[in-house]
Amino acid sequence: MTTRAPLHSNAARFVLATLALLYFGNSDASTRTYSFGADDQYLTRANDYPRWAALVTRHAAQSVEIDACIDDATKCPKSLKGYREVVLSGRDLAPAQKVRLANKFINTRRWNIEPRRDDDWRTLEDFLKFGGDCEDYAIAKYFVLRQFGFSVDDVRVAITWDARVQDYHAVTVVHLDDSVLVLDVDGPPRRQMADYRFLFSINESGIWDHKAGKRRHSDSPEATHRGAQQL
Amino acid sequence: MKRSILAAATISLASMAAAEQPVAQSDVEARLDALERINVTAYKAPQADETKDATVEAILQKAEQAEHTGGDAQ
Numbered sequence: 001m002t003t004r005a006p007l008h009s010n011a012a013r014f015v016l017a018t019l020a021l022l023y024f025g026n027s028d029a030s031t032r033t034y035s036f037g038a039d040d041q042y043l044t045r046a047n048d049y050p051r052w053a054a055l056v057t058r059h060a061a062q063s064v065e066i067d068a069c070i071d072d073a074t075k076c077p078k079s080l081k082g083y084r085e086v087v088l089s090g091r092d093l094a095p096a097q098k099v100r101l102a103n104k105f106i107n108t109r110r111w112n113i114e115p116r117r118d119d120d121w122r123t124l125e126d127f128l129k130f131g132g133d134c135e136d137y138a139i140a141k142y143f144v145l146r147q148f149g150f151s152v153d154d155v156r157v158a159i160t161w162d163a164r165v166q167d168y169h170a171v172t173v174v175h176l177d178d179s180v181l182v183l184d185v186d187g188p189p190r191r192q193m194a195d196y197r198f199l200f201s202i203n204e205s206g207i208w209d210h211k212a213g214k215r216r217h218s219d220s221p222e223a224t225h226r227g228a229q230q231l
Numbered sequence: 232m233k234r235s236i237l238a239a240a241t242i243s244l245a246s247m248a249a250a251e252q253p254v255a256q257s258d259v260e261a262r263l264d265a266l267e268r269i270n271v272t273a274y275k276a277p278q279a280d281e282t283k284d285a286t287v288e289a290i291l292q293k294a295e296q297a298e299h300t301g302g303d304a305q
Contacts, residue, residue, distance in 0.1 A: 044259045051267065082294035089290040101287045104280050105294065113273040133273035159269055168271045186278040200266045209262050 031197040031210045034158065034182070036175040043200075043209040052202050055121045059143060062125040066147075079129040087147055095150070099174055102144040103183045106137055135159075135170035137185050142172050142203070150174065156201040156208070158182075164195040173201060 047053045069076035070084050082105070090101045110131025122136040124143040132140070138157045145155045154175040162169050171193070172183040181189040182196070198210045 043262055048259065049263055049266065078298070081300070082298040085294040085297045086290060089293060093286065097284065097287060100282075100284055101290060104287060105291060107277045107280055108291070109277075111273075111276050133271075134275060135271045137277070159266065159271060162275075165274060167274050168269050169275060170271045185275055188280050188282045199269065207263070207266070209266075212262075 031161075031199065032194075033192075034173050034180045034198050034201075034210075036154070036156075036173075036180065038208070038210070041208045041210050041212045043207045043212065046202060046204055046206050049202065049207055051121060052207075055123060055139065056204055059123040059125075062123055066125060077129075080125070083124075083128055083144075086144070090148060095176055098148045098150075099145065099176060099181060099183070099189050102141050102148065103172075103189055106140045106144060107185055109137070109140070134185055138170040138172045138183070141183050145172070145174060146204075152204050156203045158201040159199050160193070160196040161199055162195050163197060168199075169196070171196070173198075 046056070065075075065077070066080060066083075069080045070087055073081070073084060076084055086101060086105050090098055093101065106127075109127065111133065112131030113133050121139055122130070122132045124140050126132075127136045127140040135157070142155055142157050146152070156173050158171050158173045160169050160171060161167075169184075174181045174183065174189070179191055181191060182193045183189050184193065200210065201208045
């Protein structure tokens with residue numbers, strides 16, 4: 001009899017620890033590493049998010065001018081001339097080189113912090129003309145990679161929480177050769193960004209909530225931290 | 232103790248099962264609202280990428296030259 005109590009106690013601790021690990025451990029891990037295959041994190045169609053839908057519509061309208069420029073250099077506004085060279089010279093590169101080229105080309109563009117009230121999401125053409133800040137860099141890389149022929153299933157813009165500096169950030173994520181590359185503003189494509197927690201991501205087909213089913217965003221510290229401020 | 236374990240297991244399994252359910256429309260709206268309210272700031276400015284790839288560098292150089300020749304198309 002005296003030996004059974006510790007056994008029960010140990011078994012109970014084991015079960016509780018396993019359950020805690022399953023529940024909370026999964027939640028954290030799901031936002032630390034990015035996965036393109038997490039179907040349970042799919043939230044809704046991209047068109048359901050007006051800010052993104054408007055951006056994609058504007059980009060589609062501007063694509064007429066972009067495509068005309070790529071076809072004929074004399075039709076290029078100054079802001080698209082460099083982009084034309086990148087598209088034409090980069091179209092035959094290997095996918096990994098296309099990613100490096102898109103990342104480095106966009107990272108050399110003008111850093112232009114928008115006033116908070118006007119901090120819209122810029123199209124590729126607007127970004128090449130006026131510059132932008134982090135989400136604009138991420139969006140521009142997204143559209144460059146789409147122009148390079150990357151499938152919509154393999155590229156997304158991701159909103160992250162930087163646990164180190166306690167602030168939000170945006171990056172581009174690319175699915176390439178069974179791994180995920182993170183394209184940030186401050187260096188080459190990386191396979192891991194240890195400080196980032198992926199919150200949402202978006203492409204032309206959908207929106208993913210990386211805390212789906214784990215914790216409601218409206219209740220999360222990340223969402224309420226700066227809840228009164230606008231993008 | 233058994234009751235506690237059972238309760239914990241039930242709650243956890245129920246939570247995990249709930250996570251598998253389709254997202255309700257009202258919940259979608261709440262999450263999109265949470266996304267809209269996130270303020271992506273500009274705390275991290277671009278820094279030079281020091282990695283060198285001769286092919287990529289050559290293309291970037293051509294792009295830079297193109298940007299500095301001629302004006303806007305009419």
